[in-house]
Amino acid sequence: MRGVALLAIASAGCGFHVAASGEPRPGEDARVVDGPSDVTLPDTFVPQPACMTNPAYSNGPNNGSRYRKTTAIDYDGAIDACGADGAHLAVLDTAPEHTFAMQFAAGDQMxxxxxxxxxxxxxxxxxxSNGTFSAFSGSEPNDAGGEDCTYMRSDGSWNDASCEHSFIGLCECETGYVAPPRPACRTMSGATLEEGRRYFIRETTPLSWAAAKADCDSIGAHLAVLSDLIEHGNVDNRFSGDSWIGLTDQAVEGTFGWVNGSTDAYRKWGSGAPHAGNVNRNCVRINVDWQDVDCTQLKQYACECDPLPP
Ligand SMILES: [Ca+2]
Ligand SMILES: [Ca+2]
Ligand SMILES: [Ca+2]
Ligand SMILES: [Ca+2]
Incomplete structure (x- = not known):
């Protein structure tokens, strides 16, 4: 099918060269595909996501991007809805695109x-993103009560809000965009929702830190990464005892890093922690406060499921 599709494009005059001899001309790309005639591909093949021909989408001003509004849903749900179309939640990184989006919103918060x-x-x-445009208003983003997701107000200004709010989402369909694979945990049942984040609470079989991490990784999630006191409380409250979080200094003693690459500096160390120079205490458990302890201890844990791969 691929060869047929390429020949159809070639006959439409999109810059493909059909080589009668099958030999690339000097300076041409040498990749050749099967077909009735040998087709020489250009150096760059630009994929077209399905949303490009989806009638729910309308044209915008940004290099041929097309847009649609979702039904009202939480932030992660909006990411999922756009991704299912082969689109992404809108990247409004230029003034013209922002102005267009305002008109498109027609007063909806998005x-x-x-x-x-x-x-x-x-x-x-x-x-x-290729631009640096921002329309946060006044003191926003202010993270009031742990706000991490951005919506456009009816006046066009931006505000950070709790990701669990239900707003319309603005999907953007872009030439060349390839939606990343949706993590398996996005469609698994059993998730608990806190502040718009999905967590899987693993409390039936306590595991070592490494085994707990592997379990979270296996469902496309990661051990909980706690970026503020609210998230700490949301996870900690799910367990009566200790639970692992995705923080470790296994790589460099004394330098703690999150498993998903986050550089969040939030910590809630308890008495004596962290124990600098102690290579027998490299994994972090929470239980009201945080302690670095022996990674081979067996503990409960929460897996956190992001809408997009890191
Ligand atoms: Ca925030
Ligand atoms: Ca805010
Ligand atoms: Ca988190
Ligand atoms: Ca250590």
């Missing part, structure tokens, strides 16, 4: 794809 879920205070777009 999620846009901008959050500081991975590292508190560091907002990132959910897909590649």
């Amino acid at each position: 999620w846009i794809g901008y959050d500081d879920l991975t590292t508190e205070g560091v907002f990132k777009w959910v897909a590649t």
Whole structure:
């Protein structure tokens, strides 16, 4: 099918060269595919996501991007809905695109794809950004009560809000965009929702830190990464005793890092912790406060499921 599709594109005159001899001309790409005639591919093949021909999408001003609004849903749900179309939650990184989105919103409050879920205070777009435009208003983003997800207000200004709010989402369909595979944990049952985040509470079989990490990884999640006191409480309250979190200094003694690459600096160390220089205490458990302890201890744990791979 691939060869047929490519020949159809070639006949449409999109820059493909059909080589009668099967030999690349000097300077041409040498990759050749099967087919009635040998087709020489250009150096870059730009994939077209399914949303490009989805009639629910309308054209916008940004290099051919197309847009649609989702039904009202939480932030992660909006990411899932856009991803299912082959699109992503909107990246409004230029003024013209922001202005277009405001008109498109027609007064609706809308999620846009901008959050500081991975590292508190560091907002990132959910897909590649080429601009530096921002429309946060006044004192926003203010993380009031642990706000990590961004929506556009009816006046067009941006505000960070709790990711569990239910807003319409703005999906953007972009030439060349390849939606990342959705983590398996996004569609698994049994998740508990806290502040718009999905956690799987593993309390039936206490495991070593490494085995707990492997279990979370196996479902496309990660050991809980706690970025503030609210998230600490949400996870800690689920367990009557100790539970592992995704923080360790196994790589460099005394330098603790999160398993998902987050550089969140939030810590809630208890008395005497962390124990600098103690290579027998490299994994962190929570129980009201945090302690670095022996990684081979067996503990309960929560797996945190992000909407996109890190
Ligand atoms: Ca935040
Ligand atoms: Ca806010
Ligand atoms: Ca987290
Ligand atoms: Ca240590």
